[in-house]
Amino acid sequence: MAAPAFNNALVRWIDHRLPVFSFMHHELHEYPTPKNLSYWWNFGSLAGIVLVLMILTGVFLAMHYTPHTAFAFESVERIMRDVNYGWLVRYMHMNGGSAFFIIIYIHIFRGLYYGSYKAPRELLWILGVVILLLMMATAFMGYVLPWGQMSFWGATVITNLFSAIPLIGDSVVTWLWGGFSVDNPTLNRFFALHYLLPFAIVGAVVLHLVALHRFGSSNPLGIDVKGPQDSIPFHPYYTAKDAFGLGIFLILFAGVVFFAPNLFGEPDNYIPANPLVTPPHIVPEWYFLPYYAILRAIPDKLLGVIAMFGSILVLFIVPWLDTARVRSAKFRPTFRKFFWVLVVDCFVLGYVGANPPEGWFVIVGQVATFYYFFHFLILLPVLGLIERPLPLPQSISAPVLKPAEGKA
Amino acid sequence: MRRLISAALLLLAFGTAAEAAESTKPPAQHWSFSGMFGTFDRAAQQRGFQVYKEVCAACHAVNLLSYRHLRGIGYQEDDVKAIAAQAKVMDGPNDAGEMFERAGRPSDKFARPFPNENAARSANNGAYPVDLSLVVKARVGGANYIYALLTGYGTAPADVKIADGMSYNAYFPGRQIAMPPPLNADGVTYQDATKATIEQQARDVTTFLAWAAEPELEARKQMGLKVLLFLIVLTGILYAAKRKVWAGIH
Numbered sequence: 001m002a003a004p005a006f007n008n009a010l011v012r013w014i015d016h017r018l019p020v021f022s023f024m025h026h027e028l029h030e031y032p033t034p035k036n037l038s039y040w041w042n043f044g045s046l047a048g049i050v051l052v053l054m055i056l057t058g059v060f061l062a063m064h065y066t067p068h069t070a071f072a073f074e075s076v077e078r079i080m081r082d083v084n085y086g087w088l089v090r091y092m093h094m095n096g097g098s099a100f101f102i103i104i105y106i107h108i109f110r111g112l113y114y115g116s117y118k119a120p121r122e123l124l125w126i127l128g129v130v131i132l133l134l135m136m137a138t139a140f141m142g143y144v145l146p147w148g149q150m151s152f153w154g155a156t157v158i159t160n161l162f163s164a165i166p167l168i169g170d171s172v173v174t175w176l177w178g179g180f181s182v183d184n185p186t187l188n189r190f191f192a193l194h195y196l197l198p199f200a201i202v203g204a205v206v207l208h209l210v211a212l213h214r215f216g217s218s219n220p221l222g223i224d225v226k227g228p229q230d231s232i233p234f235h236p237y238y239t240a241k242d243a244f245g246l247g248i249f250l251i252l253f254a255g256v257v258f259f260a261p262n263l264f265g266e267p268d269n270y271i272p273a274n275p276l277v278t279p280p281h282i283v284p285e286w287y288f289l290p291y292y293a294i295l296r297a298i299p300d301k302l303l304g305v306i307a308m309f310g311s312i313l314v315l316f317i318v319p320w321l322d323t324a325r326v327r328s329a330k331f332r333p334t335f336r337k338f339f340w341v342l343v344v345d346c347f348v349l350g351y352v353g354a355n356p357p358e359g360w361f362v363i364v365g366q367v368a369t370f371y372y373f374f375h376f377l378i379l380l381p382v383l384g385l386i387e388r389p390l391p392l393p394q395s396i397s398a399p400v401l402k403p404a405e406g407k408a
Numbered sequence: 409m410r411r412l413i414s415a416a417l418l419l420l421a422f423g424t425a426a427e428a429a430e431s432t433k434p435p436a437q438h439w440s441f442s443g444m445f446g447t448f449d450r451a452a453q454q455r456g457f458q459v460y461k462e463v464c465a466a467c468h469a470v471n472l473l474s475y476r477h478l479r480g481i482g483y484q485e486d487d488v489k490a491i492a493a494q495a496k497v498m499d500g501p502n503d504a505g506e507m508f509e510r511a512g513r514p515s516d517k518f519a520r521p522f523p524n525e526n527a528a529r530s531a532n533n534g535a536y537p538v539d540l541s542l543v544v545k546a547r548v549g550g551a552n553y554i555y556a557l558l559t560g561y562g563t564a565p566a567d568v569k570i571a572d573g574m575s576y577n578a579y580f581p582g583r584q585i586a587m588p589p590p591l592n593a594d595g596v597t598y599q600d601a602t603k604a605t606i607e608q609q610a611r612d613v614t615t616f617l618a619w620a621a622e623p624e625l626e627a628r629k630q631m632g633l634k635v636l637l638f639l640i641v642l643t644g645i646l647y648a649a650k651r652k653v654w655a656g657i658h
Contacts (some may be wrong), residue, residue, distance in 0.1 A: 074472070
């Protein structure tokens with residue numbers, strides 16, 4: 001990269017010794033980006049901003065929080081009542097978690113629709129799945145910290161899943177708990193890890209960006225950038241577009257934080273944890289409901305746990321399961337239909353996960369679970385081989401309609 | 409613990425929807441504090457505090473409230489001092505190493521009716537009167553549920569058998585509640601001469617408890633309106649900027 005000529009002498013002096021300004025200029029300013037990115041491409045930068053928001057609010061919450069079973073619940077309420085604007089910081093953090101998952105899920109489905117995971121972006125995709133896994137672990141442990149009824153019983157149920165491991169299962173669970181039940185040592189370590197893992201996420205995000213900037217963003221047409229006429233510099237074009245998207249997000253986010261802060265929460269978590277009283281209906285946070293449905297769809301505990309983790313792990317091999325050579329669903333009419341079936345399927349799983357596993361919920365949950373794996377393991381490879389994609393445009397700047405118009 | 413966990417997993421497996429379906433859904437009420445512009449009705453909050461103090465406080469604590477918080481429902485500093493002074497608070501140890509009782513101060517937490525859960529249970533037929541600080545937030549249905557519960561006592565249908573010391577309440581999960589009907593018409597005498605019907609008391613004490621659960625509600629909604637207004641203008645400007653930047657790109 002050729003160092004740009006900076007006007008400021010101090011900047012030049014620093015950049016000569018520590019080329020941070022050249023780096024930023026190269027990666028943010030001139031970084032060539034396809035000119036046809038839609039608003040679906042906003043969610044990556046949005047996720048990054050929410051990650052920063054979560055870390056900042058989280059650091060301030062940690063200054064007032066007490067990770068002890070006897071004080072955790074009240075310390076959270078102290079933040080809500082006596083810490084200046086503590087309610088604001090806590091509600092931003094609490095709803096920020098939900099916002100993060102909404103954004104990430106849209107980001108993932110965007111990748112699935114436009115085939116963003118295909119060569120040469122397989123590692124970019126895999127790093128994204130790693131980020132999802134880290135987020136899930138972080139969110140799960142964060143939900144335990146307020147030490148309400150759902151915190152405690154959620155932690156009990158989820159950690160107990162590990163007891164399904166043959167032979168060493170029970171020992172693993174005891175090891176995870178740091179004792180013989182979910183108790184103070186569990187809360188302590190969850191707090192430590194909840195503070196640690198976000199920085200691991202930051203690390204994974206940096207790698208995700210390095211991988212992204214190697215080949216640049218994919219785009220709605222799914223064809224490669226053929227030359228300078230197909231791309232525009234990231235700044236000011238996409239900084240302006242992302243800023244507008246951020247504004248829309250903040251309006252929605254503020255609407256929830258200020259006017260319906262407990263929209264995504266469970267009332268039961270405002271009851272202090274009580275190991276002697278089981279809530280009538282234990283449910284995880286909404287963003288875990290589809291996995292929870294998969295877990296419960298399978299009558300065998302070990303197989304259920306395997307299926308639940310498998311539902312994420314299968315994402316790692318999606319770049320190789322999808323045999324289609326065309327990236328974007330725009331040119332794959334059959335795949336496009338099945339994509340939307342998958343989206344509906346995930347909502348059905350979420351709905352089933354929110355309800356007790358009885359009556360027709362059991363059957364629907366099993367069918368939806370089957371379809372989830374069917375989509376990835378059977379449909380993706382087969383469809384790629386038999387589907388005839390629509391003709392691709394010549395380049396990003398020469399849209400599909402051009403040749404047809406030329407003929408007319 | 410093992411048994412507890414298997415019980416939890418069992419519950420998980422079979423659910424308890426049957427039990428939940430046994431109670432009636434509380435009808436929606438109109439509350440001054442709902443909606444984007446909602447604020448607490450100060451007079452109702454103060455009446456509700458009176459109901460809490462004279463009725464509920466016999467069994468239920470509000471552990472998260474201190475007397476100083478009463479400034480938030482319109483009491484002046486001297487009123488708060490006077491209210492706090494009515495309570496007896498155990499303090500100490502003093503220089504002689506002994507615990508002593510003194511009059512309450514605004515910085516004290518609300519006095520509790522029972523020193524611990526065992527004492528509370530033994531005085532209440534084995535049932536534990538829950539802490540009411542967060543009860544409006546901690547129940548499905550929130551304020552509507554609390555109001556419905558307080559006004560929902562009645563005689564049990566012929567086919568329902570009510571256990572000893574229990575009362576029939578259509579809104580309580582399982583429809584049997586250990587708390588006897590807490591409110592009586594004219595059970596309190598309001599200082600502002602409002603007629604103290606059961607519905608009125610229930611409405612007032614629910615308003616008080618809604619505030620106890622979310623004392624930040626008014627500040628939150630007021631700030632929210634300003635923040636939304638700002639963000640809408642900002643986003644409008646950002647959209648215009650985006651249009652201008654992109655004007656030459658096709």
